[in-house]
Amino acid sequence: MAVSHCFSRAASAFTAVLLFSFGCVAASHIEDQAEQFFRSGHTNNWAVLVCTSRFWFNYRHVANTLSVYRSVKRLGIPDSHIVLMLADDMACNPRNPKPATVFSHKNMELNVYGDDVEVDYRSYEVTVENFLRVLTGRIPPSTPRSKRLLSDDRSNILIYMTGHGGNGFLKFQDSEEITNIELADAFEQMWQKRRYNELLFIIDTCQGASMYERFYSPNIMALASSQVGEDSLSHQPDPAIGVHLMDRYTFYVLEFLEEINPASQTNMNDLFQVCPKSLCVSTPGHRTDLFQRDPKNVLITDFFGSVRKVEITTETINLQQDSEIMESSYKEDQMDEELMEPLKYAEQLPVAQIIHQHFEDSFPLCSALHSF
């Protein structure tokens, strides 16, 4: 009896150990799968940053766009993957008391213009037509590569727009508008041609939430600085420069992004909490129903940074080592011998020859003249 009892206990212990080890293996497998599943399927990142207003008193819109540009570059997206559209030049504006700078903080703490800015569409090139051409890819063939959005089906794109807007439209350059329906159609065109994997749309204008109401393509997440009927307010004027430096929403977004580094695991839910009503006065909104993944699994660096997927290379090909190695080393010896000769500069300006030639040439000319 005792023996069978012991035996049954041993058997149950054994099965427990077996199940535990299976569970561990399964858990790690599930964890691997989960890690893979929640990770985005993108392999490259692009950013399209648009400032749509001109004139000196709209300094804050240019500063907004440049702050996002600075964060995006700091987190790893290279200039070749950023399309920056600024409708006016604030840094070199004649009214700028501090030329070649664009500040985002009072007391000129942070110069977002920096040393390394590459503006792709500037001044009057920022139009609704050019913006839609960039998004849909219907660009004339003469456009340089830096002005194109060459994304593919594995690109995550960040689109940031700022300026003056209203219910259902955004004003470009004080002369034309883009409506939310045109924007939604442009995104649908991008989706049809699979020009993006996931899209993050951020807009900082008055009544910004109206611009994302009409989206209907999948994999789009949108954030806006204010709801329909509310105005987005600006942050702080600087007495030395004389204008408002930034908008509130982008100011707090910039503060949030300054704490992100390429390896951080902060997710989108934190970005949704940025700038509550007490700080922003307007109510920021967001839209995630078109997005497939849960926002808490979406890393900030999925859109703002450029973290590549890497795999270890485990295989090699066998290449035959030829006798051509002898040939190459022989060639090197020859080259070394040639280099042994002392080098000297070629005659840059054979003055003596020129003078002689001039005299010789001038005689036939004179004689030709005289022969008339």
Added chain:
Amino acid sequence: MPSEVVRGKRAALFFAAVAIVLGLPLWWKTTETYRASLPYSQISGLNALQLRLMVPVTVVFTRESVPLDDQEKLPFTVVHEREIPLKYKMKIKCRFQKAYRRALDYEEEALSSGSAQEAEAMLDEPQEQAEGSLTVYVISEHSSLLPQDMMSYIGPKRTAVVRGIMHREAFNIIGRRIIQVAQAMSLTEDVLAAALADHLPEDKWSAEKRRPLKSSLGYEITFSLLNPDPKSHDVHWDIEGAVRRYVQPFLNALSAAGNFSVDSQILYYAMLGVNPRFDSASSSYYLDMHNLPHVINPVESRLGSSAASLYPVLNFLLYVPELAHSPLYIQDKDGAPVATNAFHSPRWGGIMVYNVDSKAYNASALPVRVEVDMVRVMEVFLAQLRLLFGIAQPQVPPKCLLSGPKSEGLTTWELDRLLWARSVENLATATTTLTSLAQLLGKISNIVIKDNVASEVYRAVAAIQKSAEELASGHLASAFVASQEAVTSSECAFFDPSLLHLLYFPDDQKFAIYIPLFLPMAVPILLSLVKIFLETRKSWKKPEKTD
């Protein structure tokens, strides 16, 4: 009736007639946009296209491979057709057309030699077999051409060897073996699933499907040598020779898949963005797998790859670590150093770390001259190039001996697999593009469709149909070329700059524009017409009453 009233009525009627008969059509015609006709019905027909991928297989039987009475039945043809179960709107069928025949004398002689490699050397025909076709030789059950336990052998060119059997059902059994071998060398479900990965609704998370480059007309390959510490290392690499000897043959073998251009550069003072950690146990530095994704970005801006060309660029970097961080190893997830000391990133390229031999430091003063061993480097780079192109390991049947690739690093049937996958991918892409273009143009009625756009669409439709026909008749090379043409034409049509729908006209804006123009003109005409109509109705009724 007074004549002025009659004249007035006639005038009003004439006004109305001119406005309706002349004015309305004139206004309609002058405000319509020019839209060239497009083959909408053909485009919607493309979605229901049935793709039949035919692989012509020639099966050669030697004398003792099958029973005599079976041998009497040769030559004949057997077709094996199977539908590929993919959740895609196009139906794809895979058809292996096996032409059975007897072996010729020189083939018998070749197949009775000592090893498979010798047999292949003797069987090497003067003209290359067409792309996509295979030849399978059936040898006797007890032949010593293959090692005893191996049932089949797949060679580097489009040939394979399978053991025969002396059995009543010889042809059926051998037929199944042949199909297994032929599938490994040409088309399996996973090859097609990878090609159509974007168009299928299934999981997009698999690394295999994310890795390969998309099909394109050409590719640019850049080799870069990064030397962050020129004061300590004077690095020389014979890249031109290595490209000529190892890379160019590989690319020549792949030349059917696109145009390739190769360039190289040396970058000095280019650091990796990550600080490696020191491992005291092996007194070396290491880069953890978690740090590897952050290595690429700081370097990329200096590579200049985006200025090179409009084709997709593959970068291969060789990094010689600085003296302070030598030797540098890459560790995988478990902490073990990686044998190749290299890693790659999908659709971007690969990086290899080349450690300078520590013995070189003892001999001379700094800077130490470093001669890079290009063979070791190119072995890794070519392997990475294969992975980045999506040349995957085939699913070999059991007990099959797979010969390694030739000196070029690529077997011809691997190229065939790539071409099959690319053709299917191109056809899927072109069909999707044309369908969405047709939808867009149908939905938005005021986009101008110019003639060149229409001609590109027609050309794309014709190319898709031609490619499908060529695939069905087994001509892989021309099918691939036609599919590339289809993609080019459809993209040209879709991305034409003239197709920009900029004006969004909501209905209230349309009314706001036309009402001030037409209302002042229409109101008097309509009122007078109504008045005329009422009066004539009254004059019809009156005679009845007086009767």
